[in-house]
Amino acid sequence: MTVLGSRPFLTLLVVAAVWIVASFATRGFGAFGHLRYLVELAAVIGLVAAGQTFVVIAGGIDLSVAAIVTVAAVGLPLVSSSADPTGLSAILLVLTMTTAIGLVNGLGVAYLRVHPMIMTLAMATFLQGLLIIIAGGSAVSLQNPLVGWLGNARPLGIPAGVVLWIALAAIVLFVMHATPFGARIFAIGANPRAAELSGVPVPATTIAIYGVSGLTAGLAGVLVLGMNGQGYVGIGDPYLLASIAAVVLGGTSILGGLGTYAGTIPGSILLVTITALITVVNASPGWRSILFGSLILGLLLLSGREAARR
Amino acid sequence: AEAAANCIKGDRKAPYTIGWANIYSVPTWMKQTQGTLEAQIEDLKKQGLVDKLVITDAQGDANVQIQQIQSMIDSDVDAIILIAGSSTAPARVLADACAKGIAIINFDSLVDTDQVTAKVNTDSAQWGEQAAKFLVEQMGGKGNILVLNGPAGVSVSDDRRKGATPVLEANPNVKILAETNTAYNVAPAQEAVTSLLFANPEIDGILSLGGALSAGAVLALDKQGRTQVPITGENARQFLELWKEKDLKGWATMQPNWLGAFATWLSVQALEGKDVPAFVKIPLPVIDNANIGDYLARAADFPADGYIYSPYDQALFEKILAGK
Amino acid sequence: MSVVPSNSGQRTGRLYWSVQAGRNVGVRGLFLVVLAFIVAYGFLFPGLFTMAGFAKFTQSWFPLALVAMAQALLMLTGGISLAIGATVSLGAVIAATTMVGPLGVAGGSALVAATGLGIGAITGFIVVKLRLPAIVVTLAGSFIIGGAALLILPRPGGAMPEWLSDLLAGNTPAAFLLLVVVVLLWKLYLATPLGLSLYAAGENPVGAYRSGVPVDAARIAAYALSGLLSTGAGLFVAAQTGSGDPVIGAAFTLNSIAAAVLGGIGFLGGQGTMRGALAGSLLLSLMISVMFFLGFTPVAQYVAQGLIIIGAVALPQFRKVQR
Amino acid sequence: MANTAPLLTARGVSKAFFGNPVLRDVSIALLPGRVHALLGENGAGKSTLINMLSGALRPDGGTIEVDGKAVSHMTPPEARQAGIAVVQQELSLTANLSIAENIGLGAYPRRFGLVDYAELASRAREACALVGLHEPLSTPVGELSLGRRQMVEIAKALYRKPRVLILDEPTSSLSATETRILTDLLERLRSEGTAILYISHRLNEVMALCQHVTVLKDGSVTSDQPLEGTDAAGLVRLMVGRDPGDLFPKWQPSPSTAAAVSVRGFSAGLMRDVDLDIRTGEVLGIGGLVGQGQEDLLLGLYGAIPAKAASAMVNGNQALPSGVPKANALGLAYVPADRKREGLHLIHPIITNLMLPAFARLPALKPRNRGNERELAHSLATQLGIKGDLGRAAQALSGGNQQKVALAKWMPHEPLVLLLNDPTRGVDVETKREIYIMLRQLAQAGKAVVLMSSDTPELVHLCDRVAVVREGRVAAMLEHGALSEEAIVAAAVAADKPKVAA
Numbered sequence A: 001m002t003v004l005g006s007r008p009f010l011t012l013l014v015v016a017a018v019w020i021v022a023s024f025a026t027r028g029f030g031a032f033g034h035l036r037y038l039v040e041l042a043a044v045i046g047l048v049a050a051g052q053t054f055v056v057i058a059g060g061i062d063l064s065v066a067a068i069v070t071v072a073a074v075g076l077p078l079v080s081s082s083a084d085p086t087g088l089s090a091i092l093l094v095l096t097m098t099t100a101i102g103l104v105n106g107l108g109v110a111y112l113r114v115h116p117m118i119m120t121l122a123m124a125t126f127l128q129g130l131l132i133i134i135a136g137g138s139a140v141s142l143q144n145p146l147v148g149w150l151g152n153a154r155p156l157g158i159p160a161g162v163v164l165w166i167a168l169a170a171i172v173l174f175v176m177h178a179t180p181f182g183a184r185i186f187a188i189g190a191n192p193r194a195a196e197l198s199g200v201p202v203p204a205t206t207i208a209i210y211g212v213s214g215l216t217a218g219l220a221g222v223l224v225l226g227m228n229g230q231g232y233v234g235i236g237d238p239y240l241l242a243s244i245a246a247v248v249l250g251g252t253s254i255l256g257g258l259g260t261y262a263g264t265i266p267g268s269i270l271l272v273t274i275t276a277l278i279t280v281v282n283a284s285p286g287w288r289s290i291l292f293g294s295l296i297l298g299l300l301l302l303s304g305r306e307a308a309r310r
Numbered sequence B: 001a002e003a004a005a006n007c008i009k010g011d012r013k014a015p016y017t018i019g020w021a022n023i024y025s026v027p028t029w030m031k032q033t034q035g036t037l038e039a040q041i042e043d044l045k046k047q048g049l050v051d052k053l054v055i056t057d058a059q060g061d062a063n064v065q066i067q068q069i070q071s072m073i074d075s076d077v078d079a080i081i082l083i084a085g086s087s088t089a090p091a092r093v094l095a096d097a098c099a100k101g102i103a104i105i106n107f108d109s110l111v112d113t114d115q116v117t118a119k120v121n122t123d124s125a126q127w128g129e130q131a132a133k134f135l136v137e138q139m140g141g142k143g144n145i146l147v148l149n150g151p152a153g154v155s156v157s158d159d160r161r162k163g164a165t166p167v168l169e170a171n172p173n174v175k176i177l178a179e180t181n182t183a184y185n186v187a188p189a190q191e192a193v194t195s196l197l198f199a200n201p202e203i204d205g206i207l208s209l210g211g212a213l214s215a216g217a218v219l220a221l222d223k224q225g226r227t228q229v230p231i232t233g234e235n236a237r238q239f240l241e242l243w244k245e246k247d248l249k250g251w252a253t254m255q256p257n258w259l260g261a262f263a264t265w266l267s268v269q270a271l272e273g274k275d276v277p278a279f280v281k282i283p284l285p286v287i288d289n290a291n292i293g294d295y296l297a298r299a300a301d302f303p304a305d306g307y308i309y310s311p312y313d314q315a316l317f318e319k320i321l322a323g324k
Numbered sequence C: 001m002s003v004v005p006s007n008s009g010q011r012t013g014r015l016y017w018s019v020q021a022g023r024n025v026g027v028r029g030l031f032l033v034v035l036a037f038i039v040a041y042g043f044l045f046p047g048l049f050t051m052a053g054f055a056k057f058t059q060s061w062f063p064l065a066l067v068a069m070a071q072a073l074l075m076l077t078g079g080i081s082l083a084i085g086a087t088v089s090l091g092a093v094i095a096a097t098t099m100v101g102p103l104g105v106a107g108g109s110a111l112v113a114a115t116g117l118g119i120g121a122i123t124g125f126i127v128v129k130l131r132l133p134a135i136v137v138t139l140a141g142s143f144i145i146g147g148a149a150l151l152i153l154p155r156p157g158g159a160m161p162e163w164l165s166d167l168l169a170g171n172t173p174a175a176f177l178l179l180v181v182v183v184l185l186w187k188l189y190l191a192t193p194l195g196l197s198l199y200a201a202g203e204n205p206v207g208a209y210r211s212g213v214p215v216d217a218a219r220i221a222a223y224a225l226s227g228l229l230s231t232g233a234g235l236f237v238a239a240q241t242g243s244g245d246p247v248i249g250a251a252f253t254l255n256s257i258a259a260a261v262l263g264g265i266g267f268l269g270g271q272g273t274m275r276g277a278l279a280g281s282l283l284l285s286l287m288i289s290v291m292f293f294l295g296f297t298p299v300a301q302y303v304a305q306g307l308i309i310i311g312a313v314a315l316p317q318f319r320k321v322q323r
Numbered sequence D: 001m002a003n004t005a006p007l008l009t010a011r012g013v014s015k016a017f018f019g020n021p022v023l024r025d026v027s028i029a030l031l032p033g034r035v036h037a038l039l040g041e042n043g044a045g046k047s048t049l050i051n052m053l054s055g056a057l058r059p060d061g062g063t064i065e066v067d068g069k070a071v072s073h074m075t076p077p078e079a080r081q082a083g084i085a086v087v088q089q090e091l092s093l094t095a096n097l098s099i100a101e102n103i104g105l106g107a108y109p110r111r112f113g114l115v116d117y118a119e120l121a122s123r124a125r126e127a128c129a130l131v132g133l134h135e136p137l138s139t140p141v142g143e144l145s146l147g148r149r150q151m152v153e154i155a156k157a158l159y160r161k162p163r164v165l166i167l168d169e170p171t172s173s174l175s176a177t178e179t180r181i182l183t184d185l186l187e188r189l190r191s192e193g194t195a196i197l198y199i200s201h202r203l204n205e206v207m208a209l210c211q212h213v214t215v216l217k218d219g220s221v222t223s224d225q226p227l228e229g230t231d232a233a234g235l236v237r238l239m240v241g242r243d244p245g246d247l248f249p250k251w252q253p254s255p256s257t258a259a260a261v262s263v264r265g266f267s268a269g270l271m272r273d274v275d276l277d278i279r280t281g282e283v284l285g286i287g288g289l290v291g292q293g294q295e296d297l298l299l300g301l302y303g304a305i306p307a308k309a310a311s312a313m314v315n316g317n318q319a320l321p322s323g324v325p326k327a328n329a330l331g332l333a334y335v336p337a338d339r340k341r342e343g344l345h346l347i348h349p350i351i352t353n354l355m356l357p358a359f360a361r362l363p364a365l366k367p368r369n370r371g372n373e374r375e376l377a378h379s380l381a382t383q384l385g386i387k388g389d390l391g392r393a394a395q396a397l398s399g400g401n402q403q404k405v406a407l408a409k410w411m412p413h414e415p416l417v418l419l420l421n422d423p424t425r426g427v428d429v430e431t432k433r434e435i436y437i438m439l440r441q442l443a444q445a446g447k448a449v450v451l452m453s454s455d456t457p458e459l460v461h462l463c464d465r466v467a468v469v470r471e472g473r474v475a476a477m478l479e480h481g482a483l484s485e486e487a488i489v490a491a492a493v494a495a496d497k498p499k500v501a502a
């Protein structure tokens, strides 16, 4: 497949086209600050969707990402300690926790053989229970310097969240396409039985993938906490469907085995762009919703054909 | 006791079993509200008026809530305290409960039915009206505004918006540049307002109608390096702290969390035969630049992502019930 | 071996019923769990076995049962819908805005049915003929359909004829009888060549096509029927609540998937049975009431719910591995 | 007979996939009462041609004629109406439907618009009886072994009472006994006037059954002639265009008798309490009727299904491997029979398929070297004669070439014990020869090769010993000297006589 004909590139073209058209049609849309803001917003989706891309390529799906984002954002102030002036320890602690949540998802999928959708849905339900316990638990809004920096700083004019995203994207693309681990993930997604018979350690790989999804959702939680200054219950909710949509709009097959994070990246930006466009349109909520759905459908027609398989 | 209030038949005796039919117990506002409710229950238990509290959480699903209310009827609770997941859906099941002589106190999100003992709420239309008035005043009767609403298709957000309409129509020089509907949360409001700021550079005020929307709007202005404009809002701690920090011209009111305590107290009053009006209007406490300091002084007692509500006590409840 | 001529009815019985019995194999464990919950429920709340108690419980289950069927139908063909919730809402608002008007109950019902069939058929056409991934098409569809519901009723309102509400959601087991009828209709559909083709079209579409199965038609028909079931659920919800609410169906999307998967419906198409999906939806519904009567706190409810769902899916797997 | 008019004709048809021509100007005529063989190497275009004859694909050029009348845009239902039925190479069954529902699929008898289960049962039973399927009609097809599923597929074609019956490698997963049932049946159908098109890579079957042959090479007809007077070698010559060598390499006794694998009291799946030694330097055949537990034996040794043994030694390790990665580490490799479901990643490039065992073993995060991968894959492809661009998805390969990929991917790892589950299924005769040579060479080099096969001749000519499995036990262990097709079949059916006679 040549780069120019590839799905990621096509999605990128669609983003560019939408940006150009919108810049002419809508005042302020094409301003550098606005586009930068869109990419910054897309970074959160992009982080969540990184783990989701792994999971979907492996033939699964992670419905617990929204709850994990929330747990990270709400839980971080609770574990922040004034003894650590950088705030790094709290972040690491929270990321460890969200990774562990992901690993539990993976254990359920790999060993209990619970379908991913059910396992992660149940996990999301568990986490709701956990949130009742931890939410609103911190009477003091503890400022974590590193989190604040992530959410607000702009080294060289680039939002710190975007820097984080770029770094993560590089790692993800490397792991996905340039390591045996990545190849195993594709193999598991395309045909788990054949992968197993070829010696791929299917359970261990599956567990690791869900761990990664927990980790990236946790990272997104930290970032979104920084951007909003405050975590709250429900802060992660928008990222469940957004992460899945970004993955699929980017050309990864929801059936597993085919895809790339290189498509998810423009997919994330595309979603944020559409949302921003809808926001500035003056219409009733009903019409906005219809417009949003129609745009996604239209763009899907441009870039989303499911390749024939079997 | 003699039956006086709606739905009350007078055949139920203390100590009562109270059912608390929550729509979704995870958000902090709900958790705070439940806190006041449980404190009130403890109090009533000491008085020997209540012996049990059963709690349901419909996880945001109005259909599940109906089923849970049905279960409460089946288990024969004496009172149902309700925040409704839909302003219409529970009407029929409530009618069944009412027919069984169960005291039903519906607060915050109300149901369009008269088959309840009492509805308790602030006046959503008045909320919108007062917020709009404040903003128009601050802007000297002219300028461009953004309107931030709660989620579409939900009565409360619609009522508040409708309350603001006459004021805005009376001031044709106040122009609505754009309007949004989002969940009552910081992040979606910040995203929406940022996009609107780029599309509408000259903004003179923000009419934000509840929840944590205002905090999101303030953050958006701040991050884009824009000067803050007069803004309305609710008593979210984050908003109040930003208000102070950014020295805003602000106005806020609240849906006091102690509505939970009040509803519980009221249900027992009704069961005890007190006359309870069908609608108990809770006066809107106003937070403005004059008294914001008082609220922030108590901030440490409230969760960081929570709401700083006005103080309450038994006397206040008595006063409200007496209609004063 | 020779063909033994025998009474035709008997032979039907033999093959049809043994095929049917064979399909219970995968869901026996679930049936046991459901049975345990019913017993527990009846024990905690003996009123369940009165006419009114039974009626009320089946009414809470009914819409979930319908959407579980709607979802299972799609998943059998290898599809899925994230628009079920929005379609339920649309059905509800259409019912609540037309039935007390000039259209009347008959006209309103027809409109609800036509809307469901139409939406489903269009979705099916897009997914099947344009070969777009169902999950995103229906995600986009959920916004469009939900938007339409908001246009019809921007806020909760509307009304249903009182008698219809009393008929469907009063103290008679009308909902249960209706469910029986729906299940019978489903059995009839599954006994048609098009219906039976669902499985082949979902699991081995190429082989099915080469065998002369109208694969595309079977899949599009599944979407259309699924839409019909969803708006039908909406109509029932409107009757049950006496009104329309443009966002009432939201939770049905994930719940329908949970019910179907709990019931053993696979995502790859052609795996599972409708009875499993129904049992899955019944379990989800029972769980809510049983947890109430056990006096679970909200935290315990969330945790127990997660455990029960995982347990119900994991247990049969364990038994399979043990063998 | 020769004068009767053709029932189904292809006239000058051509077909290309994504611009690659697969068939060029191909003509074939099927006459009633004649078994017509269609031969050609893997990928020659045989399956593509029959897909066009049966309406599953539309030709790019040329015409399909039924009873001499050209039909344009024939669809599968129309083909069925015209009395054309196909036994697909890649089975067209649905695992969750019963045998009867599968057999009737696409052609259910109806009553009042509903499927008439009574009629379906009686007609399906009739079709099953013809092919010797005795399982209850309500059994889900997913519960059947590959061989039994193949019989269902055949019954499905017969159920349609075809005038033209097309069979695409129907015997590739059948044992001798089942093949016998089929050939008898085809002989009878032929005598009743059915036109039969028969595709097989087993030339002895073709010789025994067919009267006419069409040979495809690279998408073109290279010969179309009566079979009379041609011998097997002649057929091969027609196919490959040169003189064939012997199909089987000369057998030599193996140099060593050391055991590579030795199990006592081994149980896994259907296999119960089996004692077995696999020696280095030998090709150990596993035979028997289809579905007696042979596959479980291989999978159990490979750690892919739970297995236990009273005592076990696997390449020096004193226990059965706990899982596939462990088995690989002990030098075991397994090539499954169902290449589509178990052997390959159809949607992935051929090169990725070839490299997968390597990916499974390399350190997880060590950077891949794509240059080395390409080099290795190309040498493997050359070694096994896999032609064309290795970047294509494996699903674009013909069945036989897919089989080669499934085998080739293990070669770089030089497994000490190679467990092969029907490795020549659907493989053309030239490739078979290459595979046979390779297997003997591996044995010569001191590897142990376990060859489970439904193709009895290859057991006879290739193996040092053959274990005949019946009902989960090794019913007989035949040494090379005692090997013959009769001996194997006899051992396989010993306890089964009445059933087979039925």
Ligand SMILES: Nc1ncnc2c1ncn2[C@@H]1O[C@H](COP(=O)(O)OP(=O)(O)OP(=O)(O)O)[C@@H](O)[C@H]1O
Binding pocket: C023, C024, C031, C183, C186, C187, C190, C272, C273, C274, C275, C276, C278, C279
């Ligand atoms: N063994 C059982 N225990 C409890 N309920 C059952 C059982 N078998 C069937 N049912 C119920 O009876 C009804 C009809 O079941 P049935 O299996 O006929 O459905 P179906 O749609 O035909 O399923 P399938 O997809 O397998 O054909 C369903 O409501 C199912 O829940």
Ligand SMILES: Nc1ncnc2c1ncn2[C@@H]1O[C@H](COP(=O)(O)OP(=O)(O)OP(=O)(O)O)[C@@H](O)[C@H]1O
Binding pocket: D017, D018, D022, D040, D041, D042, D043, D044, D045, D046, D047, D048, D049, D089, D396, D397, D398, D399, D400, D401, D426, D428
């Ligand atoms: N759907 C398809 N898309 C692309 N290429 C295809 C497709 N089907 C077949 N081909 C190609 O067409 C050629 C002929 O394939 P076909 O399956 O007809 O071969 P065959 O003669 O049946 O081989 P075998 O003996 O291995 O079954 C092969 O090169 C194959 O790769």
Ligand SMILES: [Mg+2]
Binding pocket: C020, C187, C190
């Ligand atoms: Mg059935």
Ligand SMILES: [Mg+2]
Binding pocket: D046, D047, D048, D089, D168, D398, D399
């Ligand atoms: Mg072929």
